[in-house]
Amino acid sequence: MPKDTTAASRPDHAPADHPAIPQAKVGVLVANLGTPDGHDYWSMRRYLNQFLSDKRVIDYPAWKWQPLLQAIILTKRPFTSGANYRSIWNNDANESPMLTLTKQQIGKLAEACAARWGDRVMVDFCMRYGNPSTESVLTRMVQAGCDRIVFLPLYPQYAGATTATANDQLFRALMKQFRQPAVRTVAEYFERPDYIDALAQSVERTLKGHRPQKLVCSYHGMPKRYLMQGDPYHCQCQKTTRLLAERLGWPEDALDTTFQSVFGSEEWLRPYTVEHVAELAQRGITDIAVISPAFATDCIETLEEINGEIREAFEHAGGKGFTYVPCLNDDDAHIALLTDLVAENLGGWVD
CATH class of the missing domain: 3.40.50.1400 (Rossmann fold)
Incomplete structure (x- = not known):
């Protein structure tokens, strides 16, 4: 954890009982x-x-x-x-x-x-x-x-x-x-060119020249009701995916936008990632990569949910190739x- 090493001192011309004040x-x-x-x-x-x-x-x-x-x-x-x-x-x-x-x-x-x-x-x-x-x-x-x-x-x-x-x-x-x-x-x-470029570099670095049949962009979910109340998140996720496709030079239909971590019984933003990857496999799309652009740091939702539950749903439905693209983490x-x-x-x- 960062430590501050600047010593506090009494201000010039202050009385002797004035508390010490750290450097601004x-x-x-x-x-x-x-x-x-x-x-x-x-x-x-x-x-x-x-x-x-x-x-x-x-x-x-x-x-x-x-x-x-x-x-x-x-x-x-x-x-x-x-x-x-x-x-x-x-x-x-x-x-x-x-x-x-x-x-x-x-x-x-x-x-x-x-x-x-x-x-x-x-x-x-x-x-x-x-x-x-x-x-x-x-x-x-x-x-x-x-x-x-x-x-x-x-x-x-x-x-x-x-x-x-x-x-x-x-x-x-x-x-x-x-x-x-x-x-x-x-x-x-989300729409800064340097952010989109960092995402694209992470995809290129992970895939090493291989292009899967689909790149699934899985974002954290939220109730659909929030979108209807004016939350801009859904629209910003869609734009992130589109900008990433443009930067990669891939057609827009090579990337899908999905949402994960559904909780409760009400409808959340769709499609749900865990269902969508299984549907892809059932349609014969058996080689995919998954990236989670909404997370700046790998966490339970990426390391366990995507690389565990979602991977298993894809493979259980007949998927063969599943590549997880890590979060940006401490990449330069x-x-x-x-x-x-x-x-x-x-x-x-x-x-």
Whole structure:
């Protein structure tokens, strides 16, 4: 975790009992989705309770949702989710792959920022759910002297259940700060040429010249109702796929847009990835690759769901060739993109 080494000092001409003040600096706080502290029952229950109690994720009235969540869902789901996490857990570091990979991303981003701005910019990360929490990291940055903060939700496409809830949590944390820093939130970046180019490079690097019959672009799902209420996520996913096809030089029908991680009984954005890949195999399309452009970091939804459940559905239906294209993670092109995003949002704050 990044450490601040700037010593605090008493301001010139201040009285002897004036508290020491750290050197002013600008903070860059990157927010990822989150991770449980462990894969045991109680760690999973705490994490799932926080996640599934978020009104941006599940917007049912509390009187209707909370009894179901607390009495039924959270008595069973921690066991199944814990088993899924256990299958991909980083046992050496005793943490989830998302946490390991996020640390690597932020380490490289911090190095890139230090090369540009020296110690004037402090880079750190938080998780919307789980640890390190948004509040704890924001407090640490303020105590280190950050009076201006760029907040970067690590989501290429905007959705209320991802970008907006990360911002919500930041604003709640700001309410507890006696001295609030100025804050800029970074907008979605799905149509930036450098993002699309980084995605295309990851496809080309993974496939090594081979072109499958289909490249399935699987995005995290959300209820269709949210789209009808004005959430732009679905449209931004469709455009991401189209721009990726153009950059690869492939026909648009070589790429499909699908949605995964369906939860509950209401209709979500379609087609569902797990059903779609099985239908492809049944139609004789037996060689596919799957990429997940909505995730900047490999996590349970990619390492276990795509490379496990979705792969199995495809192969069970007769599929032969299944290639998973990893998330951008700490790839150099991804770090360069994030650094440029930070630079643009630091405009006027740092030369």
